[in-house]
Amino acid sequence: MSDSYLSVDLGGTSLRMALLDEEGTFLAQQVVSSDLVRKGEDLIKVLSQEAELFRFRAEKIDAEIRGMALGIPGLVDGGRGVVRQSPHFPEWRDVPLREALQPALPFPVVMENDANQAALGEAWKGxxxxxxxxxxxxxxxxxxxxxxxxxxxxxxxxxxxxxxxxxxxxxxxxxxxxxxxxxxxxxxxxxxxxxxxxxxxxxxxxxxxxxxxxxxxxxxxxxxxxxxxxxxxxxxxxxxxxxxxxxxxxxxxxxxxxxxxxxxxxxxxxxxxxxxxxxxxxxxxxxxxxxxxxxxxxxxxLGNNAGLLGGIRLLQTAQSTSCSPP
Amino acid sequence: MSDSYLSVDLGGTSLRMALLDEEGTFLAQQVVSSDLVRKGEDLIKVLSQEAELFRFRAEKIDAEIRGMALGIPGLVDGGRGVVRQSPHFPEWRDVPLREALQPALPFPVVMENDANQAALGEAWKGxxxxxxxxxxxxxxxxxxxxxxxxxxxxxxxxxxxxxxxxxxxxxxxxxxxxxxxxxxxxxxxxxxxxxxxxxxxxxxxxxxxxxxxxxxxxxxxxxxxxxxxxxxxxxxxxxxxxxxxxxxxxxxxxxxxxxxxxxxxxxxxxxxxxxxxxxxxxxxxxxxxxxxxxxxxxxxxLGNNAGLLGGIRLLQTAQSTSCSPP
CATH class of the missing domain: 3.30.420.40 (ATPase, nucleotide binding domain)
Structure with missing residues (x-):
């Protein structure tokens, strides 16, 4: 079993999800229209379903998912796991994304503003x-x-x-x-x-x-x-x-x-x-x-991949932080 | 002998200098026109002379000066002790203020941008x-x-x-x-x-x-x-x-x-x-x-006194930092 990471990048037009290894190599990818997630509850539904599919895909290639990173546009409260609001998804208000996703998943879910996640990607490999x-x-x-x-x-x-x-x-x-x-x-x-x-x-x-x-x-x-x-x-x-x-x-x-x-x-x-x-x-x-x-x-x-790569980095950093004493 | 601090606040119209105790109480003050320091070399001369006078004043009231803080408008490189430039003193260019002042003084000289120094004052007591x-x-x-x-x-x-x-x-x-x-x-x-x-x-x-x-x-x-x-x-x-x-x-x-x-x-x-x-x-x-x-x-x-109080704080913090291990 090799380590892998599930990374999500939501933009104004498309929602991209990818399974990557710890060096940032793409193992699997999925792109759907952002129109599917115009409502907060749809965002939760789509991400739950897709995460399930990715767990299935990962098993097929003998990879263990170590975590899921969500890069979301707008005001993302990573600490509480809530998307406060987003100018491009005006119907979202305080969407409790992590609380909705985490129970069904055996790995940690982290959330970050999409541009912050992209910045971390460019810092890592760009x-x-x-x-x-x-x-x-x-x-x-x-x-x-x-x-x-x-x-x-x-x-x-x-x-x-x-x-x-x-x-x-x-x-x-x-x-x-x-x-x-x-x-x-x-x-x-x-x-x-x-x-x-x-x-x-x-x-x-x-x-x-x-x-x-x-x-x-x-x-x-x-x-x-x-x-x-x-x-x-x-x-x-x-x-x-x-x-x-x-x-x-x-x-x-x-x-x-x-x-x-x-x-x-x-x-x-x-x-x-x-x-x-x-x-x-x-x-x-x-x-x-x-x-x-x-x-x-x-x-x-890194073009479109900056956010996805930053997501992995976020998971790797968060995990190493939670494993080491303060 | 009680501890005291010499703090300087240079503005567009006046140069204020004060001797304060460690709680920020004013012990002595001096105000001169900023017109005296329009040139970089004049700034060095005026500050040297005034520092000498304040050492004399401090002795009279049995106070020992523990340091001198300079709040200067413009780009102040505190690390190198140089004033790079200032929009209100266009003739200044890379004035080596600390190098010029420090040798004659038996206490540390620290430099900071005037508004940064004022911010520290407002943080401390404002x-x-x-x-x-x-x-x-x-x-x-x-x-x-x-x-x-x-x-x-x-x-x-x-x-x-x-x-x-x-x-x-x-x-x-x-x-x-x-x-x-x-x-x-x-x-x-x-x-x-x-x-x-x-x-x-x-x-x-x-x-x-x-x-x-x-x-x-x-x-x-x-x-x-x-x-x-x-x-x-x-x-x-x-x-x-x-x-x-x-x-x-x-x-x-x-x-x-x-x-x-x-x-x-x-x-x-x-x-x-x-x-x-x-x-x-x-x-x-x-x-x-x-x-x-x-x-x-x-x-x-704190009005006009913010910068002078921030200066003390800067000296106290810098001194405690240099005394404690990293």
Missing amino acids: AGREWPSFILLTLGTGVGGGVILDGKIFHGPNGFAGEMGHIVLERRGLPGALGSRGTLETLASQSGLRLQLEALQKAGGLPAAISGLNAADPDLPEKLFQAASAGESVALEIWREFGAALGCGIASLGLAFGFERFVVGGGLSAAWRFFEQGLRKEIRERVYPCLAERMAAAPAK | AGREWPSFILLTLGTGVGGGVILDGKIFHGPNGFAGEMGHIVLERRGLPGALGSRGTLETLASQSGLRLQLEALQKAGGLPAAISGLNAADPDLPEKLFQAASAGESVALEIWREFGAALGCGIASLGLAFGFERFVVGGGLSAAWRFFEQGLRKEIRERVYPCLAERMAAAPAK
Whole structure:
């Protein structure tokens, strides 16, 4: 019997589950639509059923599951095992996930915010491997954040540090989640691209290649990426602005808490080469030169797998902690 | 011979030095103009001379000085004993303060960013006494910040955490320090009040009571305070906006790093009752309700003495650390 770990990564569009060995090699995988878990009770049901199936799969390959890690977007109270709420799953309220799952499972269940879990993954095997402390920003449907301080997830005094998508960059900007305005998320995420394109379309004067784009199209980032690859100047400008907003957020986070390493992940980090210059320019223009020259930002390396790998790391660390005296 | 401590607090307008006993009672005080130390070498000269005078004063009252703490605005590298730079003293560059002062003094010299030192003072005897972790924002000529995490100053990975005045709230706002725009400092400090009044005056239509104000007047905050006390609606609106900007910054800091306790100090915190509502409204509107309801902001309690008291605490803690095994 070899050791294995069950790791879950829930995103705005899909719920991924994987069985991995202790080095992070994938042994089995399953992907279902996130639409199945729009309600809190459905999340519990789906995860219970899937965990059962994975136990069956693990037995077949003679692997023993040592634990299950759940990476969930939103406010995750890992200590109490409760998902408080999530902007992308508005129907969830205080979902007692661990209490519901744990009794049926013979291994520990740990829970963490999805971006925190991804940050731990990048720290273990990705872009943060050389960096004891860094901030991960994940650019997807929204913007997530994870803070690694001295190799560990930093949860902050209230337990929910890392809500970087909601930091404010344009006090009177476009409306976003939580009733706020002009947050990083309204500028540098998939919904941010939609909002920015809508604003440009309203202002008029877009070239044909861009004006034909539908802001509601779920493939908007991909199409803006293609337009930029084709050299379309408005698309290049949209990505530059995207990078400028992100750089502005990074400058603020770096100045406020003294961080100088940043990893940019999530699906939209694929456009890194189109927004990197805008990002770096903003850091140079807003931070003390002697600090700016030491600041480094890099694209994430583990893609979709960061969260799943971070989950294993979380289990390994939690287990070693609970085995050793305080 | 009783123990005493020499503590220094350098602000944009005055340099304060005090001899205090171990409980923080003032034994002697000296205030000189900050104009004397606009150059780095003058800072060294003035502090050397004043330290010598305080040693003489201490002898007279049979007190032995156990250490000297320097609270300095800007980027202070306490480990190396160097002031890197300071927005309010633009001529300073890598001033080797400790190396210059220490040889002539028979007690340790410690250095810290002024707002960090003030935060430690508020943690010891002020508004943060019940709070293991909080962020202090000091509103004066500019905006300073200090982060207390589990009772200690948090310096962050680069050593310079707390530069809260430079976080960005209006990406395309008015120009401020470091070549940045729309920072917290351009909205909620003495220079921020000047910038905001100038913008209002340019837009025209101010009532007589306000339009007569001179934006360059160093007593502008005091005059705006009096106008608000007299019920002048534009002055009340200026303070409300001041509070809204501050609340917006607090919301961002709380969301990003999970802090839920904030202390507002510095000279402009005297107008707390005029900006408190604007501040609280912004927190409610921009933070998850379940986190917003736990967030608390309070005015600082120690006024001008926070930094001086924090200095003692820094010496006491540093000394006890160096005396006990790791």
